Amino acid sequence: MDAVCMVMTAVDTEAVAEMLAQQLVDTQLAACVQVMPVKSFYVWQGESRREAEYLLLIKTRTALYAQVETFLLAHHPYDTPEILQLPVVAGASAYLQWLVAATR
Template sequence: MSGEVAKDYAIVLTTCSAEVAPRIAEALVGTKLAGCVQRLPIESTYRWKGEVETAREVLLLIKIRAADYSAVEQAILALQDYETPEIIMLPVEQGFAGYLSWLGEATRR
């Protein structure tokens, strides 16, 4: 694994419209900011401007190098169509060495 450890990696979660999801995924993988982006259709219920709302969205699970979080956030914001998008990073505490090695190769810049 070239000295890399699981904690070098993270998963970023963001929600977006179905129209924007492929653009974000392709931009992040295309620039090697992400090794993989999974797109899941979801239905969200949330409070927005004092009202309870429900919407169909796409949840993106974005596999990244933790050190690239700021660049990933900026790329998402540049393509996102939400006023206040969810963008959160979850650290990877452990993972299969073979997968982490692949992720390292897929995200090298």
Template structure:
């Protein structure tokens, strides 16, 4: 199994209902095998102002070939004007885990 066929997609949300909707949509459409969440505090500049917000980080495990569909779904469901949607390549991973990722996504 080639680990580089898989990736992690990161996004953040600030509403629990939106977080749950993104997760449910990604999993039910087989665009992700797993989504982990973590509470975080984000500090950033938006429209010239320094901002700080409590957010939820979504760590989405998927195939690299599905990235554009994942990005599109997040953008469609997100309330932010410019949501964070970034792809992180997987260099290596255990074969059983990568096989599970492959079997669980379309």
């Protein structure tokens, strides 16, 4: 079976999160994208920040990661977006088969 992964990114508005999620699924770059509100604490350009954001958990095949990253870089509102690939080392067989079938 193809290797699968999860890609994480965060954006500043729910509308942008939903737009990215829908486009990723519509283009079959992702089988599923979960969007959830989070609070992020970080230092940016020497300033301590606390921001409300929307976290996207993007489920895809490992072979599609480069395309997902390229899509996110082209459509993400941040200058330096968080884009992290997390390997999936195990999962329910039926779910993983669906994930692979739902992506191109």
